[in-house]
Amino acid sequence: MSSQAKPAVAGKTCNDKMLLRLYIAGQTPKSLAALANLKKLCDQYAPQGYQIEIIDLVKNPQLAKGDQILAIPTLVRSLPEPVRKIIGDLSDTERVLVGLDLHPVGRDGAGDSGV
Amino acid sequence: MPGNRLKKDSILQGIEKSPSGIHGLDEISRGGLPKGRTTILCGGAGCGKTMIGLEFIVRGAMEFGEPGAVIAFEETPEEMTRNIASLGVDLQHLVQTKKLFMDHIYVEPAEIEETGEYDLEGLFIRLEHAVKSVGAKRVMLDTLEALFSGFQNAGILRAEVRRLFRWLKERGLTTIVTAERGDGTLTRHGLEEYVSDCVILLDHRIQDEISTCRMRIVKYRGAAHVADEVPFLIDEQGLSVLPISSMELQHRVSQERVGTGIADLDEMLEGKGYFRGSSVLVSGTAGSGKTTICSKFAEASCARGEKCLYVGLEESAEHVARNVRSVGIDLKTCAAKGLLLHEAWRPSQYGLETHLLRIHQIVEKLQPANVVIDPITSLLSGTSPLQAQSMLVRLIDFLKTRGITAVFTSLTRGDSSAENTDLGVSSLIDTWLVLRDIELNGERNRGMYVLKSRGMAHSNQLREFILGRDGVQLVPTYVGAGGVLTGSSRVVQEAVETAAALAREQEIEGRQRELQRRRDALDARIQSLRAEFAAEEEEMLKLINQGRAREDLLLTNRADMAQSRRVAANGSRLKAGAAKGTL
Numbered sequence: 147m148s149s150q151a152k153p154a155v156a157g158k159t160c161n162d163k164m165l166l167r168l169y170i171a172g173q174t175p176k177s178l179a180a181l182a183n184l185k186k187l188c189d190q191y192a193p194q195g196y197q198i199e200i201i202d203l204v205k206n207p208q209l210a211k212g213d214q215i216l217a218i219p220t221l222v223r224s225l226p227e228p229v230r231k232i233i234g235d236l237s238d239t240e241r242v243l244v245g246l247d248l249h250p251v252g253r254d255g256a257g258d259s260g261v
Numbered sequence: 262m263p264g265n266r267l268k269k270d271s272i273l274q275g276i277e278k279s280p281s282g283i284h285g286l287d288e289i290s291r292g293g294l295p296k297g298r299t300t301i302l303c304g305g306a307g308c309g310k311t312m313i314g315l316e317f318i319v320r321g322a323m324e325f326g327e328p329g330a331v332i333a334f335e336e337t338p339e340e341m342t343r344n345i346a347s348l349g350v351d352l353q354h355l356v357q358t359k360k361l362f363m364d365h366i367y368v369e370p371a372e373i374e375e376t377g378e379y380d381l382e383g384l385f386i387r388l389e390h391a392v393k394s395v396g397a398k399r400v401m402l403d404t405l406e407a408l409f410s411g412f413q414n415a416g417i418l419r420a421e422v423r424r425l426f427r428w429l430k431e432r433g434l435t436t437i438v439t440a441e442r443g444d445g446t447l448t449r450h451g452l453e454e455y456v457s458d459c460v461i462l463l464d465h466r467i468q469d470e471i472s473t474c475r476m477r478i479v480k481y482r483g484a485a486h487v488a489d490e491v492p493f494l495i496d497e498q499g500l501s502v503l504p505i506s507s508m509e510l511q512h513r514v515s516q517e518r519v520g521t522g523i524a525d526l527d528e529m530l531e532g533k534g535y536f537r538g539s540s541v542l543v544s545g546t547a548g549s550g551k552t553t554i555c556s557k558f559a560e561a562s563c564a565r566g567e568k569c570l571y572v573g574l575e576e577s578a579e580h581v582a583r584n585v586r587s588v589g590i591d592l593k594t595c596a597a598k599g600l601l602l603h604e605a606w607r608p609s610q611y612g613l614e615t616h617l618l619r620i621h622q623i624v625e626k627l628q629p630a631n632v633v634i635d636p637i638t639s640l641l642s643g644t645s646p647l648q649a650q651s652m653l654v655r656l657i658d659f660l661k662t663r664g665i666t667a668v669f670t671s672l673t674r675g676d677s678s679a680e681n682t683d684l685g686v687s688s689l690i691d692t693w694l695v696l697r698d699i700e701l702n703g704e705r706n707r708g709m710y711v712l713k714s715r716g717m718a719h720s721n722q723l724r725e726f727i728l729g730r731d732g733v734q735l736v737p738t739y740v741g742a743g744g745v746l747t748g749s750s751r752v753v754q755e756a757v758e759t760a761a762a763l764a765r766e767q768e769i770e771g772r773q774r775e776l777q778r779r780r781d782a783l784d785a786r787i788q789s790l791r792a793e794f795a796a797e798e799e800e801m802l803k804l805i806n807q808g809r810a811r812e813d814l815l816l817t818n819r820a821d822m823a824q825s826r827r828v829a830a831n832g833s834r835l836k837a838g839a840a841k842g843t844l
């Protein structure tokens with residue numbers, strides 16, 4: 147996983163690119179599921195582009211302090227402001243979208259066509 | 262099988278304890294908190310949970326060589342450092358010297374969106390990092406319950422908390438977890454269900470506008486402990502838990518006697534004074550001279566070169582010093598020599614327990630040989646008799662175990678009996694002096710007697726207690742038909758008695774003189790009678806001789822006559838002649 151954990155950039159890049167940090171602790175099933183779910187979501191719903199940084203706390207425990215990480219996995223959206231935290235394996239797509247301030251499925255397409 | 266079990270028991274040998282180093286806490290927990298286990302400190306807001314936890318960690322790091330890790334959920338390390346700085350502890354220094362690790366875990370529910378499965382591995386990782394970075398043996402989680410507000414999935418949370426406690430135990434970390442008091446439960450989120458090795462409940466109560474913090478060990482698995490509620494105090498010296506009175510009555514007993522400072526009082530107590538280490542109660546109404554007796558004792562203590570603590574609860578030190586100066590007691594010099602510590606504070610300043618604690622602290626610091634508390638009754642106003650008694654029992658017990666001679670005064674209200682102290686401690690007191698007012702003939706005088714004094718043949722007299730410019734005297738009173746005479750009545754009585762004695766003496770002398778006179782008169786009469794008799798005797802003898810002479814003459818005459826007759830007659834004359842010839 148750590149090979150993939152290098153800043154994985156996908157989609158278009160523009161000014162308000164989403165910066166995401168995914169905190170995991172070793173390669174647990176929950177962490178793997180979270181990463182998979184995240185990629186799928188971002189590809190689908192983040193037209194402005196995104197960047198994912200994966201932080202393994204087993205390797206860098208001191209990094210947990212910065213974002214006040216308790217739950218694993220935790221997804222932190224550091225940009226755009228405000229900072230948002232989403233915990234869990236990101237299996238509940240709707241809640242993840244709400245958490246990331248992304249447009250949900252139905253209106254997303256409508257919005258796109260409108261623009 | 263039984264052998265096996267025995268072996269196991271000997272291995273276990275009770276649980277190991279981590280000393281907290283906190284004054285009194287180690288006593289009630291009989292050695293400290295369970296080592297390698299988790300202790301819950303629960304209580305309401307403001308009762309000192311964090312302070313106690315921090316002190317445990319800090320003392321562990323400083324005194325017992327056990328580094329600590331503090332995970333704070335509510336306060337930042339900076340805030341904590343500032344808070345405990347008031348106790349004179351520099352957390353920064355401990356952090357720099359790698360004896361302490363502090364981490365602040367901030368949980369903001371509004372920022373968190375939960376989607377699907379998660380666990381709290383992040384917490385474990387941070388905890389492990391904290392423990393590893395200083396090699397911590399002691400851990401404090403202040404207030405773990407913040408987690409419950411941060412995460413909504415109760416099922417996951419409970420499982421994780423359980424895992425956390427197991428995790429701590431597996432690593433042998435002596436842990437303190439603070440928790441808010443719940444409604445009807447020990448902790449709001451039922452943490453005590455997870456950890457059940459040791460639960461300490463803190464309680465903060467306001468009674469008569471005075472707050473007292475109390476502590477109780479609700480549970481201590483596998484170890485003996487004191488189960489009572491114990492008051493504690495957090496002040497500039499840190500936390501102090503009031504040690505309970507020892508269960509055993511095993512005071513050291515001294516045969517040594519200490520002077521009371523009043524020669525006449527010493528004399529009433531077998532001429533030697535109080536026993537060292539005994540408790541003395543001086544009770545009396547207002548103005549009966551209690552403070553003077555105390556001050557005399559304090560002065561005498563200093564004169565012997567012993568330290569004395571004088572706790573004044575009604576008058577300031579200056580006041581007492583000035584007032585007793587008028588009866589020739591010099592407390593200022595004693596204080597200047599450093600032998601007398603006069604502490605005065607208002608009784609309403611603290612709660613009962615705090616008073617007790619303060620006295621404890623001063624005694625521990627000063628190590629006096631004698632203690633005066635004047636008056637002890639003002640400590641007890643407004644408290645329930647039960648509390649008052651328990652406080653006094655503890656105080657007396659404390660002083661006795663240290664072999665301190667203590668003099669307490671007790672103010673008796675005018676309307677109650679002199680022997681009623683309202684304190685219910687009479688049985689704890691070794692020597693009890695009762696001062697009372699005696700009103701007679703328009704004046705009021707002081708009287709004193711020894712109500713009891715254990716272990717000595719004390720005087721049973723009521724003495725008059727006289728305060729003069731040059732000191733204190735105890736004068737025997739007059740007990741007459743009209744009652745006890747004191748003051749000027751006594752002086753009058755003394756004069757009357759002296760006069761009466763003089764009169765009696767004069768009367769006796771007079772009688773003796775009278776007797777002598779009579780004897781002389783008798784002798785004189787005897788002399789004169791004798792003289793009279795002698796005269797009479799002389800007269801009588803004269804008469805007797807005269808009679809006898811006359812008889813002789815008569816006989817002679819008769820013979821002459823017969824002779825003359827025989828010349829004229831016959832033979833009969835011869836006879837007569839013969840008779841005449843014999844003549």
